[in-house]
Amino acid sequence: MSKEGQEISRLYTVPLAKAWLSPKKRRTVRALNMIREFTKRHMKPTEIKIATGVSEFMWERGIEKPPRRVTLLMEKDAEGVVTVSLPPT
Secondary structure: OOOOOOOOEEEEEEEEEEHHHHHHHHHHHHHHHHHHHHHHHOOOOOOEEEEEHHHHHHHHOOOOOOOOEEEEEEEEOOOOEEEEEOOOO
């Protein structure tokens, strides 16, 4: 039984502590790239779309102080497009 063509929705806590190894002025950019890498590794997408809410949450404290970890909702549709968003509160 193949899982292709099915919608998948998962909740992940993405560790971003290694972003702090980057120079101060690149940490949030690196953290967003780490989210993309995590999504590729775990969801096997054809395309990744990061919601504006996630981007705003990451940039809230500026470029030098991204969060150490973030909980994200990843939804994969039938075409393989993964949408990354913040979970409902």
